[in-house]
Amino acid sequence: MTAEKTDTLVVGAGQAGIAMSEHLTAMGIPHLVLERNRVAEAWRSQRWDSLVANGPAWHDRFPHMEFDDVGPDVFPPKERMAKYFEDYARMIDAPIRTGVEVKSVRRCDGRPGFLVETADGTIEAQRVVAATGPFQVPSFPKIVPEDAGIAQIHSSQYRNPDKLAPGAVLVVGGGASGCQIAEELRLAGREVYLSIGEHYRPPRSYRDRDYVWWLGVLGKWDEIKIDSKKKHVAFAVSGYDGGRTVDFRRLGHMGITVMGMTEGYADGVLSIADDLVPNMLEGDRAYLEVLREADEYVERNGIDLPLEPEAWEIVADPECVKTPIRELDLAAAGITTIIWATGFKFDFGWLQVPGAFREDGTPFHKRGISAETGIYFLGLPELTNRASSFIYGCWYDAKYLATHIGVQRNYVAYEKS
Structure with a gap:
């Protein structure tokens, strides 16, 4: 059976695959996009019910389409984000085939290109772009054994408080997901424990500008002035409830027991690292550094933005920070569910x-650009910089890769006269 042929095969039809398709089309490069589920499936099935985009609508989008029913400073809900990408794919007429899983990609023998085995047949492509994004397989440490009598789920499986068994909940993770889930559970009346580690805690907004704006004007998207040691810690910023700064002290005062990192388990008891206070102080340092840099930028450029002195106030430590928990007896705490x-x-x-x-x-x-000629990766964290796994950054990374593919096609097409 003859294999179908295309120049470039893009695997995945989320934000990365759609961005890649737009730029390949603009350069006249024949291509196909294969998606094993639906367009932007992760926004639907790997997100909890109340999730919203982590940036406002004016920013968390591609350049050539605005939201027509969401205000620019609103954080779009997850279903609206999925629809945005569906609409965008339709607008650019992306050659997407849904429900087609890629089984394997292998290099062709004795000729250029790759043989791609799919659930719908074989495709031969000169280039393959892995655009499956950063959210591929849920990952959590196997600290608590499966037979411990505690329900354990990953955050991608969480939907809402009513779907959990009655009882207290332990949320492990101090990034945007963990903080939002913990707060939602507490507001629903649950007893909540939140285990956090190292984190980067910027202000959600400051002086009438969202943090994504400050990231841009202060050069933080590009990470030129970012300490390389802090690139991969949890990014604690949230669009929850209209957008708010993540403040672990505030969470403590609302009744969430904030703890250090979960280290081990024995006989029903979790051991908790003695790192809560130093990690929170480091989070404070990063937070205040943004405020200082923002004030310097405003003064240096003569911009008229309102002062916000209250942003500099650090609230008092709740009891869980004053006396950090080092051990947690799950049964005694009434914990029936752990969300990783x-x-x-x-x-x-x-x-x-x-x-x-x-x-x-x-x-x-x-x-x-892969070390293996003809293979490309798109949508991964830190692909180019901090922006790479965000919507707007992914679009510009795709443009760079499409340009490289165009250059490589020219090399292959060259014939000496």
């Missing part, structure tokens, strides 16, 4: 091109 808001890991088992990966299995690339 601990992120995701990659799954590139289908991409069977060994040169595209390091020894530890992570993609081997520079700005998404």
Whole structure:
């Protein structure tokens, strides 16, 4: 049976795959986009009911389409984000095939390109873009054994408080997901414990500007002045309830027991690291640093933005911070559910091109251009900089990769006269 042929095959039809398709189309590069589920599926099935975008509508979008029914400073809900990408794919007439899973990608023998085995047949492509994004396989440490009598789910499986068994809940993870879920559970009347580690805690907004704006004007999207040691810690900023600064002291005062990092488990008792206070102080330092840099920027550029002295106030420590918990007896605390808001890991088992990966299995690339010629990665955290896994940053990364593909096509097409 003859394989279908295309120049570039894009795997995944989330924000990364759609952005890639737009730029490939603009350059006249024949391509297909394969998606095993629906367009933007992660926004639907890997998010809880109340989730909203982490940035306002004026920012969390692609350049060529605005939201027509959401105010610019509103944080769009998850279903609206999924519809946005569906509408965008339709607008650019992206050649997307849904319900088609990619089984394997292998290099062709004796000729350029790759053989791609799918659930719908074989495709031969000169290039393959892995645009499956950062949210591939839920990841959490196997600290609490499965037979411990505690329900354990990943944050991607959480939907709302009513779906959980009665009882107290332990949320593990101090990023945006963990903080939002913990607060929602507490507001629903649950007893909540929140285990956090290192984190980057910026202000949601300051002096009438959202943090995404400050990220831009202060150069923090580009990470030029970011300490490399702090690039990969939890990013604690939230669009929840209209957008608010994540403040673990405030969460403590509303009744959430904030703790250090969960380290181990024995006989029904969790051991908790003695790192809560130093991690919170480091979060405060990063928070205040943004305020200082913002004030300096306003003064240096003569911008008329209102003062916000209350933003500098650090609330008093709640009791859980004054006397941090070092051990947590799950039964005594009445905990029936643990929610692991601990992120995701990659799954590139289908991409069977060994040169595209390091020894530890992570993609081997520079700005998404793989060490294996013809393979590209898009939508991964830190692909280029901090913006890469965000909507707008992914769009610009795709443009860079499409340009590179165009250049490579020119090399291949060259014939000496």
